[in-house]
Structure formats: structure tokens, C-alpha cells
Amino acid sequence: MKHFFQALSLPVKSRAYPFNAPDGKVANLFRPDRKFHRDEEESELVVRDLNVYIKEQHILKEINLAIPDKKITCIVGPSGCGKSTLLKTFNRLIDSVEGARVSGKVLLNGTDIVSSSGPEIIHLRREMGLISQKPCPLPMSIFDNIAYGCRIHGIRNRKKLRLVVRHYLEAAGLWEEVQDRLNTPAIRLSIGQQQRLCLARSLAVEPRFILADEATSALDPISSKTIEELFVKLKQNYSIVMVTHTLRQALRIADNVIFMYLGEVIESGPAERVFNRPEHKLTRKYLSGVFS
């Protein structure tokens, strides 16, 4: 992680935004409202009896989960089983799905996400950085895409924005490719580049949770590896929930695995156990590749 920040710590001498905490821990780039030692804060996500209906269709059924802090949790399961819907419930994006109804509880540090309202939701969405399945650059330049998150939260200082943009583009492994065309429209990037751009954009608002919905689906093996390595580094500071269809990927980086099937959580637990000694026969079938 450290080398990401070294480049940044040079030009900034100000004490207000220390990029490197004394012990080498990563500080927040622009959120002075947060302490930079985040170890004290355990932000566990607990899901209790969650049910989601979309237009009277039962999409998520009786979900009970605990997603630990500073770990990578992979959600696997066949297409259409409700993985994206689950992530959308976590950041309340489900609100914009027409006809969606949610019951049950999703507790973030004891606060219920499902029943929160008004400005709480805005705050919450910032904490739960969702990277959607389909990369979706905003209709503006590459620079503005990354800076957008900072701007909407009131950071306008050009110099600080430049640092943030560079930092997160580097983190997502995109800086080298785009550094000379930061002011060109982001839509011109390739799909894989767009995916990394969206990752960088989500990281730039400094969430606590990263909810990545197939964040590497359009990437070649090497870029995927870069992202995987990034996630492994990021888990010191963030909790990462990622949906993946690549079991190998889950095997490589997951601490915990959740297996879903037709809207239900069939099995969840430490990756090592789920992969090596699956308890449920559906899990065994899935892992052996009976259904993709």
C-alpha cells in the first residue's frame, strides 16, 4: 500500500491532511472527519432475516449473514440468484428499483440500513461504495469522473483534487494509461479501463465497505491480478464484498465465501472451509462446475 502514497506525500506539507500516519498506516486523503487509525472501529455488517421482493417476486429469501470487517468476502452463485440485488440492498440503491420492497434488518455498526432515511441514506451510500456490474463512466472527463465524488461532498480545492485523482487512478492501475489524457471524455476508454475507472471513482469517496459487483469481469488476467492485489492490500482498511463468477479468483483472495442459490444463502463461512469441505450438496455441485 505504502508506495501508492509516497508519491503523494511529497508535495503536501500541510499538517491538516497527513497522508502517512506515523506508523505507516494509511490516512484518509480528504476526510478529516475520520480518524485515520481505523483499527478501533470495527464496522461489521450483519444481515438479519432480509427479504426482498421486486414486483411481488420473492428475490431474496430470509438472508442471515455476518460480513466481517477488513476481510474479503466473496459472493458466488449462478446467474440470477440475487447477488447484485443483495449488494444494492446494502447501499440502498434498491430504492431506485421500481416496485422493490425490503423487510428485515441490515445492521452497520448497530445502525439499521433498511430503516434509515433522508440524509442518513446519502451518508450511508458514501460509506458503502458500490461498484456496479456494468462499468458506467459519467458523461465527463476522466479527471472529473474521479473528482466527482469529492466535489459532491464539497471539496473544491484544485490541488487536493489533483492529488486524489492521481492517487486513486494509480491505485486502480490506470494512471499510466491515462495520465496524458485526463481531460478527454471517459466514455472513450475501453471497457476494461472503464471498469478500473469506476473502481477508482468509488475508492475516491473513501468508503468503509467496497461492494464490488464483478469488478474484474471485463479484464484480462493480468489486470485482474492487479485488481486482486489491490483488494488484498485494501482490506487492511476496508471491508470488501465482491461478487465473482470466477471461482479461482474467490479461491485466491477470499477470506470468507457466501454461496447463494435462487435467492437464498445456501452456505457461508471461511473460504478455506467452504471450498474444501462444503457442507451442502448444492455447494458441492456448484464448486464442481455442474452449473456455471
Added chain:
Amino acid sequence: MMTIRVLKDKTAGGIMFFLTLSSMLLVVIMGIGLFLKSAPVFEEHSLGELLFSSSWKPMRGEFGFLPFIMGTIWVTVIAVVMAVPVSLLTAIYLTEYARPVVRKYVFPALDILAGLPSVIYGVWGTLLIVPFISGWLAPRFVDFSTGYTMLAGGIVLGVMILPLLVSLFIELITSVPEELREASISLGATRWQTTKAVVVRAVLPGLVAAVVLAVSRALGETIAVLMVCGNLPEIPGSLFDACYPIPALIANNYGEMLSLPLYEAALMFAALILFIVVLLFNLVSRVVLYRIEKTFS
């Protein structure tokens, strides 16, 4: 079989090319026709005199078009300045904020408004706007006004293009993919921030094109404006003066007084001016649009 299909394809292509070409030719022919018809007035007067003199005395053979040009431009500007913000906010409200029920009732109402003949807007302006201006608004600013003013023309015209603009804007805004909004909202943006920075920005070229369409319509609108704006061939000094846009001039006078020397040619010249103004406006906006598209996509 193969040859017949190819032949059909070629004929279809040929016919469509021919039709496109002829509609384009029609524009050129109209332009040339207007020019030829207005030629006599050029022979007597210089172009500068015609365009920049404000003395309009057909009886004495003085044809200064400046009052009409100014009238046309001002009425259009007033209409667009009033209609664009209102219709943009309305469209945003209806697409981004309103519940589906509201949309269900407002959309048909807008279509009806857009389809009303312009004479009805004219009557409405005469009955409501003109007395409102003469009785209430104008006395606060000037000593006297009949109410038949440039402002009345602008308001009526603005109201007329409003439904057109709202429907065009709604069409554009609903074409923005939902994912784009979700991406912005996921970063913690409010709905207003999302609308402003993402939705409107995504359709900006379209918005400009819609405004261009509305302006073209406003420039050429005749009846409704003619009924409320007073029709005095003088350069309007304030919002509460009468004005005389070019379409009104032509509609009011064509077929009358044609016995006056050069009068017909002068009216044809007025039509030519309007023609060129609309043409130029469209060309300029094409360039603007091209620039915007280049920076956004």
C-alpha cells in the same frame, strides 16, 4: 433471386436519395425565388439602407426593415429566455421527482397544449395577457401602455413553445440510462446533484438541439404574435412598446396595398430576411452542437 433483391435495394436507395435531394433543392429554389421576387427593391435601395434604416414609409418609397428585424429578434429572445428555464425545470420535475401518477396526467395535457392551433394562444393572449399588462404590470413601470406590446408577444410565444420544449426535454431526459444515475447516487450524490451534473450534462447536446428547434418555431410564428404585439413599425424602446415582427408584417400586408410601387418586392425581401435568419441560426447552432458533442463524447 439475388439480383432482384439487389435491384430492389438499389432502387429503394435511389428513390430515397432522389427524395432527399429534391427536398433540399426545394429549400434552394425557395431562396432563389424570394431573391428574384425581391430584386426590384434592391435596384432602388442599397442593402445597408434596407437592413439598417428604421424609416418605414411605403407611400414615400422608404423601406427600412430595422424595426421588424428588431421586433422579431426581441420577441423571440423574450420567449426563449422565459420558456427554456421553466420547461427544463418542469421536465426535470416530471422525470426525476414526480410520482408516476403525476406523469400519467401531465403528459397527455402537454400533448394537447402542444397541439393547440396558434390562434387560440393569440386569443388567450388578447383576453388575458394584454389586459394584465396594460392594467397591472405596465403602470408600475411606464406612464401608459395599450398592453399590445413586445412583452405580450414574448409571453404568448413563450407559452406556445413551452409544451414543445417540455416534451422534447422529457424525451431526452428519459433516454439517459438508469445506470448513470445509479453510479452517481452510489457515490453519495443527492438527486439534485445527480440531475445537474450527470443527467443534464449527458443530454446537453440534445437540449441545445431542442432549444434550436423551439427558436426556429418562435422566429416564424405569426398569428399569435400578430394578435398581441401591437404592430407598429417602430424600433421598440422598452418591453412595454409595441413591436412588429417580420412574419406579422408579411401576413398583415400581403394582398393589400400591392398597387404601391415596390411594396410587393419589399414584402418579399422581408420573407427573404426571415428565411436567411432561420437558415443562419440553424447553421450556427449546428456548429455549436458539433463543438459540444466533441467535448462530451
